[in-house]
Amino acid sequence: MVSLVPRLVEGLAKTRKGLLGKMGDLINRSGKIDEEFYEELEEILISADVGVKTTTELLENVREEVLKKRVKEPAKVLDIIKKNIQEILGEGTSALNLEGVPPRVFLVVGVNGVGKTTTIGKLAYFLKQKGKTVLLAAGDTFRAAAIEQLEEWSRRAGAQIIKHQEGADAAAVAFDAVRAAKSRMIDVVIIDTAGRLQTKKNLMAEVSKIQRVVEKEVQGAPHEVLLILDATTGQNAVSQARLFGEAVNVTGLVLSKLDGTAKGGIVIAVRGELNVPVKFIGIGEQIGDLRVFNSEEFVKALFGEEGSGSR
Amino acid sequence: MAAFSSLTEKLQQAFKKLRGKGILSEKDVSEAVREVRLALLEADVNYKVVKEFIGKIRERAVGQEVMKSLTPAQQVVKIVSEEMTELMGGAKSSLVVADKPPTVIMLVGLQGAGKTTTAAKLARYFRNLGRRPLLVAADVYRPAAVQQLQSLGEKLKLPVFSMGEKVEPVNIVQGAVKRAQKEGYDQVIVDTAGRLHINEQLMEELKRMKETAEAHETLLVVDAMTGQDAVKVAEAFHEKLGLTGVILTKLDGDTRGGAALSVKAVTGCPIKFIGMGEKLEALEPFYPERMTSRILGMGDVLTLIEKAQSQVDKDKAKDLERKIRENQFNLEDFLEQLQQMKSVGSLENILEMLPGNAMGKQFKNLKIGEKDLIKTEAIIQSMTIQERNNPEILNGSRKKRIASGSGTRVQDVNRLLKQFAQARQLMRQMESSSRGATGKLSKKMKNKRFHFPLFR
Numbered sequence: 001m002v003s004l005v006p007r008l009v010e011g012l013a014k015t016r017k018g019l020l021g022k023m024g025d026l027i028n029r030s031g032k033i034d035e036e037f038y039e040e041l042e043e044i045l046i047s048a049d050v051g052v053k054t055t056t057e058l059l060e061n062v063r064e065e066v067l068k069k070r071v072k073e074p075a076k077v078l079d080i081i082k083k084n085i086q087e088i089l090g091e092g093t094s095a096l097n098l099e100g101v102p103p104r105v106f107l108v109v110g111v112n113g114v115g116k117t118t119t120i121g122k123l124a125y126f127l128k129q130k131g132k133t134v135l136l137a138a139g140d141t142f143r144a145a146a147i148e149q150l151e152e153w154s155r156r157a158g159a160q161i162i163k164h165q166e167g168a169d170a171a172a173v174a175f176d177a178v179r180a181a182k183s184r185m186i187d188v189v190i191i192d193t194a195g196r197l198q199t200k201k202n203l204m205a206e207v208s209k210i211q212r213v214v215e216k217e218v219q220g221a222p223h224e225v226l227l228i229l230d231a232t233t234g235q236n237a238v239s240q241a242r243l244f245g246e247a248v249n250v251t252g253l254v255l256s257k258l259d260g261t262a263k264g265g266i267v268i269a270v271r272g273e274l275n276v277p278v279k280f281i282g283i284g285e286q287i288g289d290l291r292v293f294n295s296e297e298f299v300k301a302l303f304g305e306e307g308s309g310s311r
Numbered sequence: 312m313a314a315f316s317s318l319t320e321k322l323q324q325a326f327k328k329l330r331g332k333g334i335l336s337e338k339d340v341s342e343a344v345r346e347v348r349l350a351l352l353e354a355d356v357n358y359k360v361v362k363e364f365i366g367k368i369r370e371r372a373v374g375q376e377v378m379k380s381l382t383p384a385q386q387v388v389k390i391v392s393e394e395m396t397e398l399m400g401g402a403k404s405s406l407v408v409a410d411k412p413p414t415v416i417m418l419v420g421l422q423g424a425g426k427t428t429t430a431a432k433l434a435r436y437f438r439n440l441g442r443r444p445l446l447v448a449a450d451v452y453r454p455a456a457v458q459q460l461q462s463l464g465e466k467l468k469l470p471v472f473s474m475g476e477k478v479e480p481v482n483i484v485q486g487a488v489k490r491a492q493k494e495g496y497d498q499v500i501v502d503t504a505g506r507l508h509i510n511e512q513l514m515e516e517l518k519r520m521k522e523t524a525e526a527h528e529t530l531l532v533v534d535a536m537t538g539q540d541a542v543k544v545a546e547a548f549h550e551k552l553g554l555t556g557v558i559l560t561k562l563d564g565d566t567r568g569g570a571a572l573s574v575k576a577v578t579g580c581p582i583k584f585i586g587m588g589e590k591l592e593a594l595e596p597f598y599p600e601r602m603t604s605r606i607l608g609m610g611d612v613l614t615l616i617e618k619a620q621s622q623v624d625k626d627k628a629k630d631l632e633r634k635i636r637e638n639q640f641n642l643e644d645f646l647e648q649l650q651q652m653k654s655v656g657s658l659e660n661i662l663e664m665l666p667g668n669a670m671g672k673q674f675k676n677l678k679i680g681e682k683d684l685i686k687t688e689a690i691i692q693s694m695t696i697q698e699r700n701n702p703e704i705l706n707g708s709r710k711k712r713i714a715s716g717s718g719t720r721v722q723d724v725n726r727l728l729k730q731f732a733q734a735r736q737l738m739r740q741m742e743s744s745s746r747g748a749t750g751k752l753s754k755k756m757k758n759k760r761f762h763f764p765l766f767r
């Protein structure tokens with residue numbers, strides 16, 4: 001494989017510049033807090049995919065506080081926004097559910113092309129680094145060459161893999177993988193699934209079925225259901241989170257492709273709707289391009305302070 | 312309904328405010344325009360694009376057109392959808408055919424946009440046009456991307472040109488064009504690796520590929536769910552490569568697809584196709600009017616029909632369709648429809664869902680509460696079969712008889728008849744406009760390819 005050109009940007013540096021640049025400019029430029037100021041704040045937030053609803057709510061809170069505390073300087077408004085976003089995102093990091101009797105079973109879901117398979121490769125590598133044994137389940141039996149793709153990642157990450165033929169029942173793959181993991185004393189099983197649009201009822205029923213199958217095989221499984229969201233997605237991500245949340249028991253979000261966008265604001269909109277923590281961010285196509293999500297650092301990074309939003 | 316509801320509601324609220332006001336003030340119009348603006352933002356249309364677009368709308372809306380109109384809501388909808396449809400490209404556009412074959416098409420875009428699948432769909436499309444396509448596997452970066460295209464080629468029984476993953480993409484396209492010339496393939500479709508618009512080296516690579524292949528079409532494949540960044544992505548690709556068109560993918564979901572408007576606005580490139588599913592036949596031409604309806608949320612009509620459909624059994628639906636077509640829709644059918652609507656949701660809601668805001672006032676009388684429904688039932692039940700089948704014969708004395716039989720007044724009977732006439736007209740409108748494309752209503756609904764004029 002032709003080696004990928006070295007990445008030009010370290011993921012969140014972009015994110016940082018995105019909001020900081022604009023907010024900073026605005027603050028420096030604005031002498032007072034007036035309608036124009038609020039309108040520009042709105043523009044910045046909406047342009048970061050925070051969404052109309054969340055932005056409106058956010059700014060309502062801000063206005064209220066500004067009035068109550070008689071804030072006069074635009075710079076202070078920044079702190080209020082930051083605090084509000086922090087509240088939406090929740091605190092610190094949210095650990096993977098790794099404690100307990102192995103195998104721990106992780107199910108990875110999301111719409112087409114968001115980065116499920118790549119994230120699994122990165123996550124397997126991440127877990128291997130922590131000394132875990134990992135087995136991947138090639139549960140995307142639908143898309144052409146999805147199995148080969150996951151196989152390549154299993155080689156790169158040094159993980160085992162269980163696969164069937166293209167067209168096989170995905171739940172059967174998951175079942176076999178979990179069985180194999182039990183007999184091979186594997187620590188973590190990660191199940192890949194075919195991308196599916198959240199509005200397709202029959203396909204959503206299929207992921208529910210995978211969840212049910214592993215539920216029966218291992219106590220407490222699936223221990224994590226990770227929903228991958230593409231950071232360049234707009235407001236549809238909210239629908240994705242909601243409908244996947246109805247079909248399976250989503251325990252965490254992964255925000256992929258954050259290296260491509262100056263934003264990632266969609267995660268604020270999604271968190272405003274759903275109480276599921278963000279666990280990781282993806283910042284590139286290489287195996288090491290996964291970071292644990294830390295909401296405080298993320299917020300700091302959003303506003304261009306210390307830290308990269310990740311660890 | 313959930314998918315579109317908030318957008319539709321917003322617009323409807325806005326238009327409700329305008330509706331029935333008669334002559335409007337500038338402030339009224341601003342209020343409605345503000346709602347339109349929010350709706351567009353919610354649909355992921357880029358902030359700057361919205362700003363510009365809204366400016367245009369406001370100008371026209373504040374002018375004579377709306378303020379003097381007796382039907383201001385309709386006027387605003389009309390202006391918004393006209394402007395949007397025009398912005399999105401007026402008529403649909405087709406793909407270039409090279410004077411000297413092969414015609415080379417390159418697909419470019421971000422990771423995960425759907426380039427590989429789209430390449431295969433295009434190959435199938437060309438084959439169906441009687442051409443000889445050659446697919447080219449030039450994504451050497453993503454694991455198994457080459458196999459993915461090869462496997463799709465096998466499914467289609469179409470050739471895939473590949474040099475493995477160890478050859479530079481520029482050399483691959485060069486080899487592919489040579490092969491096409493030698494073996495008489497007239498349509499070369501190049502699948503490229505997904506890349507970020509900010510990755511200068513990889514963007515440069517695309518440029519070299521394009522120059523080497525002398526591509527006739529460079530199409531940006533865009534995920535219809537893309538958010539505000541769609542503009543930056545499209546700008547960057549366009550600036551570097553000089554795009555000739557856009558393909559929107561994943562429109563089979565519930566995204567409102569505001570990215571379509573943004574991308575068109577910043578590149579000026581026509582949207583040539585849309586992807587409507589994972590199957591290889593799910594590639595459709597782009598119709599700006601349909602996209603407009605979708606972004607504006609008028610697609611609720613489809614939801615309404617689907618919803619009603621699920622409550623009615625198939626034969627009945629067929630029967631109904633035939634009756635509407637043959638103008639035999641009678642009062643008994645009307646009653647049945649009303650009852651079904653009742654089980655679908657309140658009539659008020661249903662009527663709100665219809666693109667009826669565009670028809671607004673005209674069907675205002677159609678608003679029937681649950682109480683009225685009971686009355687309606689009683690009235691129709693007091694009619695003879697002949698009368699139900701043939702309401703034209705209802706003269707004064709018959710109406711009197713029916714009124715006393717149902718414990719209502721003649722005005723009630725008259726009102727019902729008027730509503731019926733309107734419903735019949737509405738249904739005929741819906742039916743005939745839905746028939747243009749591919750045949751029967753019920754069949755299309757089943758295939759989910761129901762093309763309302765105001766949908767998709």
Ligand SMILES: Nc1nc2c(ncn2[C@@H]2O[C@H](COP(=O)(O)OP(=O)(O)OP(=O)(O)O)[C@@H](O)[C@H]2O)c(=O)[nH]1
Nearest residue numbers: 112113114115116117118195257282283284422423
């Ligand atoms: N830049 C960037 N690209 C990513 C990231 N994660 C995944 N990708 C790329 O996105 C594309 C799609 O990734 P996949 O992992 O195949 O996505 P998927 O969700 O498994 O796709 P389907 O199985 O087809 O639904 C690939 O080209 C990946 O290399 C990321 O964090 N940053």
Ligand SMILES: [Mg+2]
Nearest residue numbers: 116117140146
């Ligand atoms: Mg995959």
